[in-house]
Amino acid sequence: NAGVTQTPKFQVLKTGQSMTLQCAQDMNHNSMYWYRQDPGMGLRLIYYSASEGTTDKGEVPNGYNVSRLNKREFSLRLESAAPSQTSVYFCASSNLRASGDQPQHFGDGTRLSIL
Amino acid sequence: AQKVTQAQTEISVVEKEDVTLDCVYETRDTTYYLFWYKQPPSGELVFLIRRNSFDEQNEISGRYSWNFQKSTSSFNFTITASQVVDSAVYFCALSEVAWGGGADGLTFGKGTHLIIQP
Numbered sequence: 001n002a003g004v005t006q007t008p009k010f011q012v013l014k015t016g017q018s019m020t021l022q023c024a025q026d027m028n029h030n031s032m033y034w035y036r037q038d039p040g041m042g043l044r045l046i047y048y049s050a051s052e053g054t055t056d057k058g059e060v061p062n063g064y065n066v067s068r069l070n071k072r073e074f075s076l077r078l079e080s081a082a083p084s085q086t087s088v089y090f091c092a093s094s095n096l097r098a099s100g101d102q103p104q105h106f107g108d109g110t111r112l113s114i115l
Numbered sequence: 116a117q118k119v120t121q122a123q124t125e126i127s128v129v130e131k132e133d134v135t136l137d138c139v140y141e142t143r144d145t146t147y148y149l150f151w152y153k154q155p156p157s158g159e160l161v162f163l164i165r166r167n168s169f170d171e172q173n174e175i176s177g178r179y180s181w182n183f184q185k186s187t188s189s190f191n192f193t194i195t196a197s198q199v200v201d202s203a204v205y206f207c208a209l210s211e212v213a214w215g216g217g218a219d220g221l222t223f224g225k226g227t228h229l230i231i232q233p
Contacts (some may be wrong), residue, residue: 012231033220040124042206042223043160058220086131090160103150 002026006091006107013081013114021076021110023091029092032074033058033104034066036087043090049074081114084109117142119209121224129232130199136192136227138207144168149183149190150208150221160206166190194229203233 007022035043045058049068065077092104118141151163174181180196208221
């Protein structure tokens with residue numbers, strides 16, 4: 001079982017470059033999420049998609065855009081990368097019900113460095 | 116707004132000692148869910164447990180146990196007879212109910228780095 005697959009695993013960008021982080025899940029989950037993890041900060045929610053065709057901002061959305069391409073795929077785009085966006089990015093999915101009690105399953109992360 | 120506090124930034128114990136990781140949360144909702152995740156040195160996040168706000172029973176799974184107390188808004192995690200393989204960062208997280216059908220994602224604490232020395 002692949003679960004949640006993120007690509008790439010590592011990336012180095014120069015300030016001002018753009019890139020898209022890809023995420024796909026094969027668990028038929030409705031909801032998908034993007035988090036960033038910074039040292040000493042835990043994980044913070046960037047954007048989420050409760051269902052196919054919907055996206056909403058999380059705690060730290062500035063500088064990012066997302067696309068829920070279909071039920072399986074949820075991409076995160078940095079239009080003009082900044083050093084402050086150096087982080088480890090995690091994609092997650094869950095089989096959402098209104099109760100919100102389903103555990104989220106995480107990908108292995110993308111380590112992104114902006115020079 | 117919801118908040119999760121893990122006051123212990125780092126804990127170091129010798130193997131076979133028991134260790135408790137503290138988690139205190141804040142929420143205005145009466146229905147919510149609490150989670151613990153483990154992040155080993157390899158970096159992935161591993162789901163450990165889920166608990167809803169109506170279930171205050173303690174849970175034990177092998178060497179792991181969890182103590183949920185609504186009166187103190189705490190959801191503490193104890194590892195009994197710790198092992199080197201338990202070395203990891205442990206995150207406590209909170210999810211509130213989204214009655215509109217949406218999902219707000221998880222609010223994470225900053226994590227506790229647990230070091231088990233041989």
